[in-house]
Amino acid sequence: MNMLYDVIIVGAGPAGVACAYMCKKKGLSYLLVESGKSVFQGIINTYPEGKKVYASKPKEMAGGFLVDELRPPDKPVTVEMYVQYVQHFVQHENLSIITEAEFQDIETHRGFFQVLTSKGGFKGKKVVLSFGNSIPRELTVYGDAKMVAKTLDDPKKYIGLRTLVIGGGNTAADVVISILKIKRQHNDSQPVYWAHVSETFDVNKETAQRLGEEILLGGNIRLLPGATPRIGEVDDEGIDRLVIRINEFKESDGIELYHAMSFPMKNVIACIGSQGSATLLDKLQIQTISCTEGICKVAKEGDRLVLLNSDFETTRKGIYMIGGAVSPSYMKVADGAIAEEKHPNLIYTAINDAASVIETIFSKLQTT
Ligand SMILES: Cc1cc2nc3c(=O)[nH]c(=O)nc-3n(C[C@H](O)[C@H](O)[C@H](O)COP(=O)(O)OP(=O)(O)OC[C@H]3O[C@@H](n4cnc5c(N)ncnc54)[C@H](O)[C@@H]3O)c2cc1C
Numbered sequence: 001m002n003m004l005y006d007v008i009i010v011g012a013g014p015a016g017v018a019c020a021y022m023c024k025k026k027g028l029s030y031l032l033v034e035s036g037k038s039v040f041q042g043i044i045n046t047y048p049e050g051k052k053v054y055a056s057k058p059k060e061m062a063g064g065f066l067v068d069e070l071r072p073p074d075k076p077v078t079v080e081m082y083v084q085y086v087q088h089f090v091q092h093e094n095l096s097i098i099t100e101a102e103f104q105d106i107e108t109h110r111g112f113f114q115v116l117t118s119k120g121g122f123k124g125k126k127v128v129l130s131f132g133n134s135i136p137r138e139l140t141v142y143g144d145a146k147m148v149a150k151t152l153d154d155p156k157k158y159i160g161l162r163t164l165v166i167g168g169g170n171t172a173a174d175v176v177i178s179i180l181k182i183k184r185q186h187n188d189s190q191p192v193y194w195a196h197v198s199e200t201f202d203v204n205k206e207t208a209q210r211l212g213e214e215i216l217l218g219g220n221i222r223l224l225p226g227a228t229p230r231i232g233e234v235d236d237e238g239i240d241r242l243v244i245r246i247n248e249f250k251e252s253d254g255i256e257l258y259h260a261m262s263f264p265m266k267n268v269i270a271c272i273g274s275q276g277s278a279t280l281l282d283k284l285q286i287q288t289i290s291c292t293e294g295i296c297k298v299a300k301e302g303d304r305l306v307l308l309n310s311d312f313e314t315t316r317k318g319i320y321m322i323g324g325a326v327s328p329s330y331m332k333v334a335d336g337a338i339a340e341e342k343h344p345n346l347i348y349t350a351i352n353d354a355a356s357v358i359e360t361i362f363s364k365l366q367t368t
Contacts, residue, residue: 005029006365007358008115008124010103011131012039014347015323017086018067018354019128020095026362031122032097033115035131039090039097040083042132042324046171048152048178052076054206058344065348066355072347076206103131106284106319113318125318126361130354132324133277133345139166139242139270143232147240147265155182157266161190164244164263166229167271168196173203175271177210180219193261195224195244229270230260240265277325278304287315289331289338296340298329305331305340311360312353320357323350 009019012034023030034041047053055065055072065071069089072082090097101119106127114121139145148166152175165176176194183190194201201223203211215221224246231243241262248258281288281304288304299305308330312320327345331338343349 002121002123003029004112005031005122005124007031007126007128007361008033008113008122009128009130010115011042011129011323011325012036012097012099013042013130013132013323013350014040014070015130015132015325015350015354016128017090017095018070018351019130019322019358020090020097021067021069021093022355022358024093024095026358028358028362028365030096031124032095033101033103033117033122034097034099035102035118037099038083038087039099040086042134043079044083046134046151047079048174049080049155050178050181051079051174052210053079053082053347055348056204056206056346057348058342058346061348061352063352066352070347070351106316108316125365127319128354128357128361129314129319129321129325130323130350131277133274133327134324137273139229139232139272141229141232141242144240145229145232145242145265145270148232148242149266149269150271152178152269155179158192159183159186159188161267162193162263163190164193164195164242164261164268165271166195166227166244166268167273168198168201169271169273170203170207171273172196172271173201173207173211175269176221177207177214177219180214180221183220184214184218189220191220191222193222193224193263195227195229195246197226197228199225201225232265235262242268277306281306284319285316286319286321291340296329298340298342305329307331307333307338310334312357313360320361322353322357326353 006028007030009016009032012032020032053072054076101117105116107114112123113127155178158179179192227246229244243262245258245260287307291299291303293301312322324345327343329340332341
């Protein structure tokens with residue numbers, strides 16, 4: 001008969017590790033379940049090598065980090081240093097974690113949940129879902145663009161190549177910065193093209209500063225605002241290529257004039273955001289709401305947002321969802337009304353969600 005935990009936590013990113021630590025501090029029994037080999041596997045997989053980690057806070061939030069032990073240092077350190085620090089912290093605190101266990105489903109039983117994973121089932125009175133939001137979005141073009149990379153696993157691969165980075169946000173900017181840097185260090189003057197479908201790029205201040213520095217140090221960047229990836233194709237020589245239109249003019253008689261560039265797909269990285277967890281939530285029978293025009297400010301029309309109350313509890317009572325998994329926004333049910341709530345995808349948000357959710361669970365378990 002396996003143990004009944006107070007809390008089962010799914011995903012060991014900043015949110016999950018903070019939950020585990022808070023449970024320990026509050027004397028709750030818990031188990032942290034992680035699909036990767038290590039805590040912070042999501043960060044290990046998605047941050048470019050050497051990326052600095054910032055203790056960024058959303059503008060509208062006044063308070064500090066609620067679990068100070070996991071706060072990235074004020075003077076930014078590399079992702080490798082931050083991850084190493086957290087790994088030591090987890091070891092030092094002897095946090096109870098099972099790695100390489102892929103979360104699959106949750107069964108409801110009388111008085112407890114059974115959390116099913118690739119390493120068996122675990123029983124918990126409450127479940128916190130903190131599996132992040134790092135399922136990269138696919139580039140949709142006519143033809144096949146599966147060969148296009150979605151993350152930067154090794155910047156060195158792009159030395160000597162004209163490289164195309166697609167996407168207008170911080171993740172794309174980080175990839176651009178890493179490639180510019182490695183090219184500069186190897187005296188490679190081949191440019192990095194940075195393309196985005198919109199006319200403007202949308203990056204935070206720190207990222208913009210680092211990009212500016214890299215350009216001043218000689219980084220060869222060509223911006224392609226308003227550029228649309230159109231076709232994935234295999235050319236006569238069997239090379240997979242991506243064609244991107246860099247400007248288009250529509251004539252009144254239906255004729256289109258455009259300039260386009262065709263890149264071998266091995267030169268292209270598409271950082272166009274991540275897809276939400278809607279499919280998984282359907283399986284878990286956790287309710288989501290589709291955004292319709294005019295209702296959502298952060299999400300786009302058709303995006304499915306998870307429905308949470310002000311304690312981050314889902315529509316399956318006793319199951320909570322926090323951190324990157326509910327970013328960039330969710331539908332908050334409060335005082336009988338439902339409204340879209342902004343939820344910036346930051347370490348700060350993940351850690352602070354964790355602290356407040358464990359506080360809530362602690363009080364609920366005291367009264368049952
Ligand atoms: C390139 C990049 C740079 C960033 N830079 C910064 C920065 O400088 N400062 C900042 O504040 N924020 C930054 N962010 C955002 C920040 O990393 C996220 O907000 C934060 O990691 C969210 O934490 P989380 O715990 O919710 O999710 P994650 O960190 O994504 O952790 C989720 C964990 O769940 C695990 N998991 C996923 N699916 C399963 C499953 N089925 N079963 C079991 N485990 C599972 C994953 O392996 C992962 O370890 C950056 C993000 C990116 C992509």
